[in-house]
Amino acid sequence: MSRKDRGAVLWFTGLSGAGKSTLAEAVAPRLRAEGKKVESLDGDVVRTHLSKGLGYTREDRELNVARIAFVAHLLQRNGVFVLVSAISPYRSMRSAARELIGQDFVEIHVAPPLEECIRRDVKGLYAKAISGEIKEFTGISDPYEPPESAELTLDTSAMSIDEGVGRIVQRLRELSFLEPSSVDRQPSTGNP
Amino acid sequence: MSRKDRGAVLWFTGLSGAGKSTLAEAVAPRLRAEGKKVESLDGDVVRTHLSKGLGYTREDRELNVARIAFVAHLLQRNGVFVLVSAISPYRSMRSAARELIGQDFVEIHVAPPLEECIRRDVKGLYAKAISGEIKEFTGISDPYEPPESAELTLDTSAMSIDEGVGRIVQRLRELSFLEPSSVDRQPSTGNP
Numbered sequence: 001m002s003r004k005d006r007g008a009v010l011w012f013t014g015l016s017g018a019g020k021s022t023l024a025e026a027v028a029p030r031l032r033a034e035g036k037k038v039e040s041l042d043g044d045v046v047r048t049h050l051s052k053g054l055g056y057t058r059e060d061r062e063l064n065v066a067r068i069a070f071v072a073h074l075l076q077r078n079g080v081f082v083l084v085s086a087i088s089p090y091r092s093m094r095s096a097a098r099e100l101i102g103q104d105f106v107e108i109h110v111a112p113p114l115e116e117c118i119r120r121d122v123k124g125l126y127a128k129a130i131s132g133e134i135k136e137f138t139g140i141s142d143p144y145e146p147p148e149s150a151e152l153t154l155d156t157s158a159m160s161i162d163e164g165v166g167r168i169v170q171r172l173r174e175l176s177f178l179e180p181s182s183v184d185r186q187p188s189t190g191n192p
Numbered sequence: 193m194s195r196k197d198r199g200a201v202l203w204f205t206g207l208s209g210a211g212k213s214t215l216a217e218a219v220a221p222r223l224r225a226e227g228k229k230v231e232s233l234d235g236d237v238v239r240t241h242l243s244k245g246l247g248y249t250r251e252d253r254e255l256n257v258a259r260i261a262f263v264a265h266l267l268q269r270n271g272v273f274v275l276v277s278a279i280s281p282y283r284s285m286r287s288a289a290r291e292l293i294g295q296d297f298v299e300i301h302v303a304p305p306l307e308e309c310i311r312r313d314v315k316g317l318y319a320k321a322i323s324g325e326i327k328e329f330t331g332i333s334d335p336y337e338p339p340e341s342a343e344l345t346l347d348t349s350a351m352s353i354d355e356g357v358g359r360i361v362q363r364l365r366e367l368s369f370l371e372p373s374s375v376d377r378q379p380s381t382g383n384p
Contacts, residue, residue, distance in 0.1 A: 037270050049262045050242055052255065063244065070241045071263050078229050078272050 007037070007076035008177050009101050010168070012085045013094060013147065014110035015139045016125055017117040019156040019164070020085035023110060026165045028083060034178055036081045041068050043086035056136040062093050069097035076104055081177075089138045091145040106175065108168065109150040112157035114139050151175065199229070199268035200369050201293050202360070204277045205286060205339065206302035207331045208317055209309040211348040211356070212277040215302060218357045220275060226370055228273045233260050235278030248328040254285050261289035268296055273369075281330045283337045298367065300360065301342040304349035306331050343367065 010027070012020035021042055028038045043064070047054065050067045054060040065088045072082040088094050098105045117139065118126045129137030136142045147153075152171045154164050172178045202219070204212035213234050220230045235256070239246065242259045246252040257280045264274040280286050290297045309331065310318045321329030328334045339345075344363045346356050364370045 039266055039270065050259050067242050071266065074231055074263065074267060075270060078231065078267060078270060080270050 006104055007078065007080045007082065008104045008106055008172070009072045009076050009082045009084060009097075010106050010108055010172075011072075011088070011094065011097060012083070012108050012110050013088045013150075015112075015114060015117045015144055016087060016137070017120050017122050018110040018112055019154075019161075020087075020110045022161060023108075023154070023156070023164050023168065024083040024085045026161050027168050030165060030169055031081050031178075037079060038081045038083065039075055040083045040085070041072055043068065043084075043088075046071075046086075056142070058090065061087075061089065065093040066096065069100050072097070073101050076101060087138050087144070089142065089144045091147070094147065104177075106152070106172070106177070107147055107150040109147045109153040111146065111153050111155055113155075116157040198296055199270065199272045199274065200296045200298055200364070201264045201268050201274045201276060201289075202298050202300055202364075203264075203280070203286065203289060204275070204300050204302050205280045205342075207304075207306060207309045207336055208279060208329070209312050209314050210302040210304055211346075211353075212279075212302045214353060215300075215346070215348070215356050215360065216275040216277045218353050219360050222357060222361055223273050223370075229271060230273045230275065231267055232275045232277070233264055235260065235276075235280075238263075238278075248334070250282065253279075253281065257285040258288065261292050264289070265293050268293060279330050279336070281334065281336045283339070286339065296369075298344070298364070298369070299339055299342040301339045301345040303338065303345050303347055305347075308349040 010024070012024055014020055024040055024042070028040060031038050046068050047064060050071070051064040054064050065086060068084055068086055072084050075082045088097075094107060098107065121127055125134060125137065126140065128134040129140040138144050152168065154167060156164060159167075169178065173180055202216070204216055206212055216232055216234070220232060223230050238260055239256060242263070243256045246256050257278060260276055260278055264276050267274045280289075286299060290299065313319055317326060317329065318332065320326040321332040330336050344360065346359060348356060351359075361370065365372055
């Protein structure tokens with residue numbers, strides 16, 4: 001099976017409020033337009049379906065992320081492009097996912113500065129984390145270990161969503177998950 | 193999308209030792225030979241990946257089965273034939289799975305008499321359940337609610353594995369999940 005016929009797991013990792021789900025949602029129609037089957041596994045949504053009762057200790061986070069990786073792998077190996085949006089703060093859990101999924105794993109670090117996430121505070125969680133009302137909050141009272149060799153890093157404080165989507169699509173073409181676009185191709189030499 | 197291009201969930205329900213996993217394993221290569229993508233979700237295996245820590249109370253069984261149904265649905269709607277082997281003893285949990293998955297849900301009741309399962313006792317569990325060493329054991333100390341309208345019922349005490357597989361494949365053809373086989377077709381009239 002050539003790479004373009006296989007699925008892929010786009011693993012969006014980063015702080016709460018970084019823009020992981022937003023980017024995943026925005027890239028999905030672009031992938032469908034290229035004929036790909038697409039499923040989204042959003043960390044928050046998955047928690048209700050696969051991980052009810054799990055909390056935010058390191059162990060519980062690891063279990064939750066391992067379940068997401070298990071399901072993502074099942075879909076990917078059946079030709080689906082799986083968009084995972086999960087803080088997945090520990091390097092070890094992302095390495096385990098990469099090991100399971102192999103070369104079809106694409107790690108996308110959604111990496112605006114922490115200050116930008118605090119400023120946005122879309123869900124009002126940072127305020128609660130800073131006041132101590134929420135414990136074990138990634139970036140405030142819990143660690144985030146940034147990727148050392150992500151396939152792509154996007155500082156969403158410095159680009160539009162469209163620009164981010166463009167960068168993802170371009171990287172997927174470079175990695176041969178998508179066909180080269182016509183504008184990327186070398187111009188014809190004119191020879192028949 | 194015509195039905196034959198879609199996936200399906202073959203949901204094998206029945207007592208421990210009934211032969212659910214055996215039938216699922218045996219039917220998988222037959223489906224692959226017809227060009228289908230196939231994944232197996234075995235209740236015991238899934239427990240290690242999705243439901244570590246869950247026990248055998250009704251509530252925990254419901255959670256486990258709901259997770260299996262969630263994953264089976266994701267795969268099925270991407271064209272995969274999913275073979276679920278899970279005791280899934282309560283009607284309500286199987287109804288919920290059927291409702292989620294819709295018309296691509298095929299309930300297969302693997303139904304040898306309880307006495308046959310006790311006689312086989314492949315994993316030695318019935319002896320322990322009867323002695324009281326294992327609690328909450330389906331068919332002994334926990335209920336099994338048989339399906340009222342399964343797509344197929346197989347008494348595996350009265351047929352070989354091959355025969356069971358043949359019955360499943362035949363039913364899938366009747367339900368248009370598989371193409372009619374050449375031997376099922378009407379003989380040619382001889383007209384061009």
